[in-house]
Amino acid sequence: xxxxxxxxxxxxxxxxxxxxxxxxxxxxxxxxxxxxxxxxxxxxxxxxxxxxxxxxxxxxxxxxxxxxxxxxxxxxxxxxxxxxxxxxxxxxxxxxxxxxxxxxxxxxxxxxxxxxxxxxxxxxxxxxxxxxxxxxxxxxxxxxxxxxxxxxxxxxxxxxxxxxxxxxxxxxx
Amino acid sequence: xxxxxxxxxxxxxxxxxxxxxxxxxxxxxxxxxxxxxxxxxxxxxxxxxxxxxxxxxxxxxxxxxxxxxxxxxxxxxxxxxxxxxxxxxxxxxxxxxxxxxxxxxxxxxxxxxxxxxxxxxxxxxxxxxxxxxxxxxxxxxxxxxxxxxxxxxxxxxxxxxxxxxxxxxxxxxxxxxxxxxxxxxxxxxxxxxxxxxxxxxxxxxxxxxxxxxxxxxxxxxxxxxxxxxxxxxxxxxxxxxxxxxxxxxxxxxxxxxxxxxxxxxxxxxxxxxxxxxxxxxxxxxxxxxxxxxxxxxxxxxxxxxxxxxxxxxxxxxxxxxxxxxxxxxxxxxxxxxxxxxxxxxxxxxxxxxxxxxxxxxxxxxxxxxxxxxxxxxxxxxxxxxxxxxxxxxxxxxxxxxxxx
Numbered sequence: 063x064x065x066x067x068x069x070x071x072x073x074x075x076x077x078x079x080x081x082x083x084x085x086x087x088x089x090x091x092x093x094x095x096x097x098x099x100x101x102x103x104x105x106x107x108x109x110x111x112x113x114x115x116x117x118x119x120x121x122x123x124x125x126x127x128x129x130x131x132x133x134x135x136x137x138x139x140x141x142x143x144x145x146x147x148x149x150x151x152x153x154x155x156x157x158x159x160x161x162x163x164x165x166x167x168x169x170x171x172x173x174x175x176x177x178x179x180x181x182x183x184x185x186x187x188x189x190x191x192x193x194x195x196x197x198x199x200x201x202x203x204x205x206x207x208x209x210x211x212x213x214x215x216x217x218x219x220x221x222x223x224x225x226x227x228x229x230x231x232x233x234x235x
Numbered sequence: 236x237x238x239x240x241x242x243x244x245x246x247x248x249x250x251x252x253x254x255x256x257x258x259x260x261x262x263x264x265x266x267x268x269x270x271x272x273x274x275x276x277x278x279x280x281x282x283x284x285x286x287x288x289x290x291x292x293x294x295x296x297x298x299x300x301x302x303x304x305x306x307x308x309x310x311x312x313x314x315x316x317x318x319x320x321x322x323x324x325x326x327x328x329x330x331x332x333x334x335x336x337x338x339x340x341x342x343x344x345x346x347x348x349x350x351x352x353x354x355x356x357x358x359x360x361x362x363x364x365x366x367x368x369x370x371x372x373x374x375x376x377x378x379x380x381x382x383x384x385x386x387x388x389x390x391x392x393x394x395x396x397x398x399x400x401x402x403x404x405x406x407x408x409x410x411x412x413x414x415x416x417x418x419x420x421x422x423x424x425x426x427x428x429x430x431x432x433x434x435x436x437x438x439x440x441x442x443x444x445x446x447x448x449x450x451x452x453x454x455x456x457x458x459x460x461x462x463x464x465x466x467x468x469x470x471x472x473x474x475x476x477x478x479x480x481x482x483x484x485x486x487x488x489x490x491x492x493x494x495x496x497x498x499x500x501x502x503x504x505x506x507x508x509x510x511x512x513x514x515x516x517x518x519x520x521x522x523x524x525x526x527x528x529x530x531x532x533x534x535x536x537x538x539x540x541x542x543x544x545x546x547x548x549x550x551x552x553x554x555x556x557x558x559x560x561x562x563x564x565x566x567x568x569x570x571x572x573x574x575x576x577x578x579x580x581x582x583x584x585x586x587x588x589x590x591x592x593x594x595x596x597x598x599x600x601x602x603x604x605x606x607x608x609x610x611x612x613x614x615x616x617x618x619x620x621x622x623x624x625x626x627x628x629x630x631x632x633x634x635x636x637x638x639x
Contacts, residue, residue: 095530102424102529103416105296105441160305161341170339180409182337187399187413188542190534194527202429202514203462229432 086231091213200224239328240609241321241356243313244364244602246333247298248394248419248564250280251602252316254323255331255609261602262320267296268308280312281320288485289442301335301395301418302342303349310353317354325354329618331609333364333601336398336412351624360618362608363407364601365389365400368562371604372594379590381558388540388555390575391601392565394419397523397536399543401555411546413539416531417523419565423448425529426519434510435478443487447476447510448519450489454570455517456577465514472517476510520568524578537578557588567597 086094161169172183198205198217205215209222212231216222244251246266253261264281269292271278277295278286286292297309317325330350334343343361350359369389373382381387385405391398395418401411427444431437437444451474455461465472469492479487492511522528524535534542540559544552559579561572576591583589594600608614 099416099421099529099531102421102428103300104424105294105420160307163300163302163304166302166304166339166341170341172339180337180412182339185337185412185414187415187533187539189532190525190527190538192527192535192538194530195521195525197518197528201433202518203466 085210086212199229239323240331240606240614241317241323241325241328242331242602242605242609243316244333244367244599244605245298245303245309246364246393247296247301249598250312250316251599252320253602253606254321255606261599261606262316263599264316264320265294266298266309266312267294268311269294280315282315288481290440290479290485292442294442298395300416301393302338303334303346304342306345306349309346310349313349313354325356328356329358329609329614330354330356330360331367331605331614331618332359332361333367333605334361335396336363336365336400336407336409336414347624351621356621358615358618358620359624360614362605363391363398363400363412364393364562365391365398366402366405366407367604367608368594368601369402369560369604370405370607371600372560372592374607375594376592379558379592381554384554386551386554387558387560388543389560389562390536390540390566391563392418392523392536392561392571393563394565397539397563397565399536399539401543401547401551403547403551403554408547408551411543413543413546415523415526415533415536415539417526417533419445419448419563422452422519422522422565425522426452426515429515429519430510430512433515434512435508437510443478446486447489447512451476451512451516452520452568453517454520454524454568454574456570456573458517458521461517462514468513470513473511473513474516476512478508478510480507520565520571523565524574535578536575537582540575540579541582553587556583557590559589559591561591561593562597562600564598566593 167182170182172181175181196205196215197203198221199214200221201217203217205217205221207216207222208214209216209225209230212229214225214229216225240255242253242255248266249263250266251261251263262281265283266280267283268277268279269283269286269289271286272291278292283289283292283294295305295308297303297305297312299305303309317323332346332350334346338346346361347359350356366389368391369385369387372387373385376382384403386403387401389398389400389402391400397415397417399411399413399415401408423441423445426448427437427441430444430447461472464470473492474489475492476489477487479485518528522531524537526533526535533539544555547555556579559575561575565571572591572593576589579589579591596603
């Protein structure tokens with residue numbers, strides 16, 4: 063009995079140490095890299111502008127020019143059930159402003175397109191057959207080492223020190 | 236028959252617009268709308284040029300990832316351009332519009348709707364900018380053999396992405412078109428990120444950073460050597476960018492650090508804010524030649540060119556490689572052509588000639604070619620008229636751009 067108790071205690075301690083040297087897995091690193099690439103494609107101060115979209119004065123007037131094509135049909139649908147109070151997802155999306163390109167790409171269903179046809183997805187350049195350079199995430203020079211926790215590259219002890227103090231596991235910027 | 240031909244190169248960063256019949260200078264203005272702090276009305280399109288201090292303006296762009304997604308905003312910008320810049324009546328004119336290859340159906344519908352339903356143009360032709368640029372190049376350099384066949388490989392390094400487009404007989408070959416998802420916007424943001432981490436927080440100053448990028452960045456022709464020489468902290472690549480203080484200057488300037496120590500007085504030097512840059516200057520454009528450095532799983536520009544060439548018939552390979560045309564704002568970065576040639580040469584069999592050309596006006600080159608096309612009878616044959624649009628809808632406009 064007492065043996066079992068001590069075993070559970072030991073496992074708890076293992077867990078604690080494990081948290082201290084937590085390593086970000088491959089999937090999370092990939093996710094962080096993708097998110098960063100997306101951020102690099104963003105327009106300036108995207109967050110601020112998103113906040114402004116509810117601001118009436120910055121919105122270009124768009125609703126007082128009569129029904130747009132496609133809009134009429136939706137109105138009729140709405141008229142059929144006048145009791146509906148909740149806004150549908152579609153209506154909310156319309157209020158949020160224009161669709162982003164990513165949404166349009168999702169809706170286009172290009173993955174299901176016939177294979178021989180060329181489209182936006184097939185036109186993307188294929189991955190390189192050569193390995194990427196490894197630049198130090200702090201100073202930018204060639205970096206032979208990797209941070210074991212987050213996988214960022216570092217060139218020296220000095221840069222690694224800066225990295226662990228400022229950027230490690232934060233994936234900011 | 237239309238009275239006037241409007242040529243509009245609708246880029247992610249700027250609109251290039253002009254008339255084809257007169258040789259007017261082309262108007263280049265931001266493709267976006269921005270609001271100055273404290274003002275109610277947003278500034279649209281060319282109004283932004285008149286705005287003195289751009290650093291306080293938040294620009295909203297109708298183009299996302301290179302394609303028009305915000306129809307309302309684009310309508311405002313185009314409307315202003317047609318009314319105030321060109322002073323034309325769309326109902327009496329034809330339009331030649333550039334659109335990136337493989338626009339999604341939703342995007343193509345949106346632009347067709349704008350052209351015919353909102354503005355009511357008589358006819359419209361949508362082409363990728365690459366075709367038009369090669370047309371202008373063919374007139375500039377008639378001596379190149381490939382130009383006589385209107386054949387060449389256009390590298391369009393723009394604001395949103397970089398396209399490699401093989402063109403033969405004036406038509407883009409769709410099986411060979413390749414895209415790298417790196418453009419000027421990404422490079423600016425990357426430089427902004429690096430500088431903010433290493434020197435001074437510039438995350439809010441995208442407009443200024445664009446200027447810094449244009450002034451400071453260059454493409455390294457020998458990366459290893461450049462890295463080595465910039466290794467000491469006083470290397471030859473080190474530069475200082477003096478930030479505008481908003482009182483004496485609204486734009487900053489670049490200088491060599493040693494100059495500051497010899498010239499300016501101490502007090503002046505202490506009052507100014509300075510961004511120091513070293514290897515960022517060439518490691519930022521380097522991303523386009525090696526996207527893996529940023530974690531983007533795509534080939535670099537030289538490899539992408541080879542992929543594009545592989546996508547077309549073997550007999551065209553020597554012609555395409557002998558006539559590579561660089562266009563777009565990012566291609567204007569110093570050293571771009573030399574680096575591309577240096578990267579590409581080892582990949583290509585030595586019996587083939589590799590020629591990399593850069594027009595004098597990489598940004599407006601496509602517009603110039605467009606003006607030439609619009610003036611020729613070929614335009615009327617290929618263009619879709621408003622009547623056709625009303626009868627057949629946007630589908631035809633799409634299929635046409637796909638074939639070309």
